[in-house]
Amino acid sequence: MKTAIIAVTLTAAAALGGVAAAESATLKEVKARGYLKCGVSDGLTGFSNPDSQGNWSGIDVDVCRAVAAAIFDDPNAVRYTSTTAKERFTALTKGEFDILSRNTTITMQRDAGLGMEFTGVTYYDGQGFIVKTDSGVASVNDLNGATVCTQTGTTTELNVADYFGAHGMTYQILAFEKESEALSAYDSGRCDTYTTDQSGLFAAKLELADANAHTILPEIISKEPLGPAVRQGDDAWEDLVRWTFYAMVNAEEMGVTSQNVDEMLKSPSPEIRRLLGVEGDFGTQIGLTNDWAVRVIRKVGNYGEIFERNVGMGSQLKIPRGKNALWNQGGLQYAPPIH
Ligand SMILES: N[C@@H](CCC(=O)N[C@@H](CS)C(=O)NCC(=O)O)C(=O)O
Known part of the structure; x- marks a missing residue:
């Protein structure tokens, strides 16, 4: 019994002392x-x-x-x-x-x-939406019945299904393999909105024919870490x-x-x-x-x-630090300590 306790104590000490990487x-x-x-x-x-x-x-x-x-x-x-x-x-x-x-x-x-x-x-990050400013859409909740442009193989389609479903809203997805295709479909008017990570919307805005004619809606519908x-x-x-x-x-x-x-x-x-x-x-x-x-x-x-x-x-892009500020500045960025 005593031997067993000593053995356990030694193993713990060895572990604390570190093992070779x-x-x-x-x-x-x-x-x-x-x-x-x-x-x-x-x-x-x-x-x-x-x-x-x-x-x-x-x-x-x-x-x-x-x-x-x-x-x-x-x-x-x-x-x-x-x-x-x-x-x-x-x-x-x-x-x-x-x-x-x-x-x-x-x-x-x-x-x-x-x-x-x-x-x-x-x-x-979190998933957002961009719309043409003159569409009159001011909130995601105004998108009932909308055609939504997005990219395949991303988290976006499931989030749209979850959010629109939970809010009793209908929609139609137009999904493309390349972002450039999704964005030009939106820019040419085939979709009412383009959706992706909000950071991606800031980037996308720079690619549109007339960046000033578009608005990023205020809502975020998902968590995208x-x-x-x-x-x-x-x-x-x-x-x-x-x-x-x-x-x-x-x-x-x-x-x-x-x-x-x-x-x-x-x-x-x-x-x-x-x-x-x-x-x-x-x-x-x-x-x-x-x-x-x-x-x-x-x-x-x-x-x-x-x-x-x-x-x-x-x-x-000029994105504010927001949630990406350090934890001691009101944000979520928090690295475990080095010791
Ligand atoms: N964060 C999401 C979306 C990622 C994603 O693929 N976003 C698109 C739109 S921002 C993109 O990266 N496009 C650039 C490309 O396809 O090279 C995920 O992991 O599924």
């Missing part, structure tokens, strides 16, 4: 290849969008750039693959890329039923991607930016010292060196910086 097969492959493979959209301003030279930018792109900075100290060591809403999950599970970072909503079916793991919420996903079965890779994002959120909370990170290495604050690897051995726990977050923050920035330049006031 399991080597990530994906990390090994990425290192040998020399770059990260990142699955993105066909082009969505603010999230993942190529310029005329084929250079990608956006919040989702910065997630991949951050992981590449953490591994290679080079945010450009990434190859991007466009994937449609419909194909994205099979493309990830078949191994076409190491991370899917494509304005993807976390749902139970996707997390538990499709062989993927989500690593955090990079953007809290967007985040990156990795294949199931490589827990160590999942941890690396998860803590790289958490490092960016923690950095914002601690006031560590791409501009001051080198100065911050001298900070006396224990939590900043742990984040930046001056103290502790947190980087090695995800298969990297302890200053992994320094590379991420220096080369890509903290969460607030990536939000502002891609979708916030420093971007064309």
